[in-house]
Amino acid sequence: MQNTTQSLVINGQVSRWQVFTAQEALYSSAVRHIEEAAKNAIARYDKFSIVLAGGSTPKSVYQMLPDIDTDWSKWHVYYGDDRCLPPDHEERNSLMAHEAWLKHVAIPSAHIHDIPAERGPVDAAAAYSETLAAVNEFDLVLLGLGEDGHTASLFPGHSWDDSQAAVPVFDAPKPPLERVSVSAGFLSKAREVVFFVTGAGKQEAVDNWRKGVDIPASLIRPKNGVDVYIFGVNL
Template sequence: MSLNAQTRWHTFQSQEEINQAALNRILAAADAAIAKHGSFLIVLAGGSTPKAVYQLLAKADADWSKWHVYHNDDRCLPVDHVERNSKMARDAWLSHVAIPESQIHDIPAELGNVAGALAYSEILKGVRTFDLVILGLGEDGHTASLFPGQAVDNSADAVPVFNSPKPPADRITISQKRLNDTHEVMFLVTGAGKQEAVDNWRKGVAIPATLIQSPNGVDVYCFGVVLS
């Protein structure tokens, strides 16, 4: 796959700088969506960099009543497990602001990957195009729970993942097709461990992250990697 001309790369000089830029981008996207649609539909990523941004959002001033929150993936673990993306987002941010509970849509991964994916597809049914999808990048080039060497399943808006190369083996992910149905995409990529994946991406190697191609392109926010 050739390098998408609509992949825009942004580099930052510190963790604080990338966190602040991501915060500003999210709040600007929210303002624009609320002005246009009366609501803001955001899809969250797991991971340490998003967590730091969510902690900033917890202190931000926003029209929380208009926010609708989804997750790009989650692990099939108990609801209160420390490695659940939904628990991280609630602890860092969502439990501290006035987003109505009915507008926070956790993936019911505790049901197992098949039943949970079916349930989340029902939740996503009829939901308009997302406003902003936040994604991370794994050292192997994966994003959400779209992993190298695994078939791309676009049979539903949310799909089960089996045999994940990272534990736990069972996961649920929003499908590539549905993640691409968004106005904006922001990848948060930090740490030297991501260098090889970034190099491959920029060379046009078909890593899973390159599956995400929204109509308005993709913005990749980077800290700790060199863009050659």
Template structure:
């Protein structure tokens, strides 16, 4: 496995560390290692590990690898950064993907897997998930992806940033389905670590914009500690 820390970049008040990988598999393996290391550290410090999952094909591959690992699963607490307002068993639900790829195969207690109830609709589902997050301490690790338009979670370009609650409804998303629920920018930033997983040439324009200072939604996630970007299939300029 080859990993290179290309550089640390600061744009729009966000510090980002860009890690290059030579293959998709090496990125996946490194992501798994990073997640397990974060889990061990959090469990040692807090007695629990709070992770926020991303949807998409790259995270799915990571989750499939995690399903084969040994960990202190009883201490893990699972959240999702967003989900689509579709039936629970719909193939496009992020929660279903994570369960099928990983969560159904390990011994995380069911009451510690917190799916977004997006089947209730974006308004009621967001209210319910805000209640789920009420009193939850700072997350340990947030996983995020990057859309071709620069979106992350369901924070989309040219849409007002809603920080009125920990989970907020999304209307008129530019990619279907239009109604979604996302954890808010402020709550996503209330975490100890963030790892973006960015793969594929289709993300090149978004990466170029990000690195050149365009205020795409991915730049809204700006921890004091910075964020890490694991990337494959795009080039840095």
């Protein structure tokens, strides 16, 4: 069962908050949302571009995606961030998505755009900015929310050059300290953005977000607003 609250406008960001009473319902709704977004984009543009998030909730969603009805050859996959670790490290977002989903479907390898984070934050951010130069607008961006209000690897108290598509991240508040993230400005270049927010540990971040505290998640401001899928957090 799901209840949708009224839309809010917070710091210039339009947000639509959807509360789920079961985590499985959130997963299935997310899968339907992704499937429909892909169907619409492929019909209109003959391709579908999606930005992936890391984390346990996205992983559960990704594990369900091989069963959807879609033309995988039209998909183009990007990442919102990744950790500066070897490509086969278990904490790489790209490895998680590959194991949970991508290796099970027929997306052409040239359409899967991993962040080369193993090259270090500066070189990898420059390389990924070049990759993203071909993107005018994403069809769908998936994001999470950290307990401190961060999203992707954009952390409170950090600054970044929003004119750049991808930015280097140093001194992250939890290891690994070095990362690469797509900037808030570029993540906002999307037809749809969906945040996944699950668990009581996110309560303070959600409260701050809804009160208008300037957290990184509030800086993602696509023209059509953002959808926030919530489970285990009170509004």
